[in-house]
Amino acid sequence: MSDVVLSCRGLKKTYQGPAPVHVLLNVDLEVRAGERVAIMGRSGSGKSTLLHLLGGLDFATEGVVVVQGRALNEMSEKERGNTRNRTLGFVYQFHHLLPEFTAEENVAMPLWIRRMDRGTALAKARAALKEVGLAARAAHLPGELSGGERQRCAFARAMVTAPACVLADEPTGNLDTQTADEVFEAMVRLSNAHGTAFVLVTHDAALAARTERVLELKDGALHPA
Numbered sequence: 518m519s520d521v522v523l524s525c526r527g528l529k530k531t532y533q534g535p536a537p538v539h540v541l542l543n544v545d546l547e548v549r550a551g552e553r554v555a556i557m558g559r560s561g562s563g564k565s566t567l568l569h570l571l572g573g574l575d576f577a578t579e580g581v582v583v584v585q586g587r588a589l590n591e592m593s594e595k596e597r598g599n600t601r602n603r604t605l606g607f608v609y610q611f612h613h614l615l616p617e618f619t620a621e622e623n624v625a626m627p628l629w630i631r632r633m634d635r636g637t638a639l640a641k642a643r644a645a646l647k648e649v650g651l652a653a654r655a656a657h658l659p660g661e662l663s664g665g666e667r668q669r670c671a672f673a674r675a676m677v678t679a680p681a682c683v684l685a686d687e688p689t690g691n692l693d694t695q696t697a698d699e700v701f702e703a704m705v706r707l708s709n710a711h712g713t714a715f716v717l718v719t720h721d722a723a724l725a726a727r728t729e730r731v732l733e734l735k736d737g738a739l740h741p742a
């Protein structure tokens with residue numbers, strides 16, 4: 518069996534509107550189990566668009582995304598939802614934490630969706646928060662966290678299910694160098710322990726250089742950086 522967890526071929530995305538925006542022209546990517554891939558590129562080059570397509574949060578204009586051997590666009594809405602929950606973890610550029618739930622409840626959410634019992638899920642959530650240095654903030658609401666703390670909380674939420682692949686959109690964007698380093702180390706531990714692959718969008722060249730593969734999104738396609 519191939520160890521490719523996530524791939525896309527000939528991916529094209531045009532945003533329709535008064536003036537159509539041709540963001541992705543032809544994107545090919547293969548991500549293998551445990552691999553860490555960094556995607557860099559200018560603001561507006563289409564990095565978030567690409568992650569959304571890879572995560573099944575939006576549809577491509579042309580081309581296919583294959584997650585663990587199955588094309589996302591051939592799945593029913595329900596199957597796609599299950600795949601997102603069971604196979605992928607997503608860290609959004611803007612954290613999307615639920616404001617009325619505490620940090621640990623937010624992190625436990627993907628486990629509750631999988632019908633894990635409340636106590637076990639909360640224990641796993643606290644362990645994930647500890648991994649990103651947030652053990653002391655587990656009972657805080659998102660509104661009581663700093664920007665970087667919210668980002669780390671969102672990262673813990675993406676990691677808590679030990680998914681096959683985490684798609685992370687600038688997960689260290691608001692963090693100081695040392696904290697960014699801690700988040701990166703948590704990522705390395707997870708990929709070593711569970712074979713979790715990471716696709717990491719970042720503007721931080723030093724961080725990108727620590728991944729196995731650095732790609733640049735430019736003129737609608739990925740190029741080796």
Ligand SMILES: Nc1ncnc2c1ncn2[C@@H]1O[C@H](COP(=O)(O)OP(=O)(O)OP(=O)(O)O)[C@@H](O)[C@H]1O
Nearest residue numbers: 532534538540558559560561562563564565566567
């Ligand atoms: N829903 C939309 N409708 C129309 N155009 C869009 C839409 N979303 C994004 N765009 C445009 O597509 C282009 C790519 O956007 P995207 O958010 O993918 O860029 P990015 O590489 O993530 O940038 P940044 O580094 O600033 O986050 C931008 O020019 C943006 O204006």
Ligand SMILES: [Mg+2]
Nearest residue numbers: 564565566610
């Ligand atoms: Mg973006």
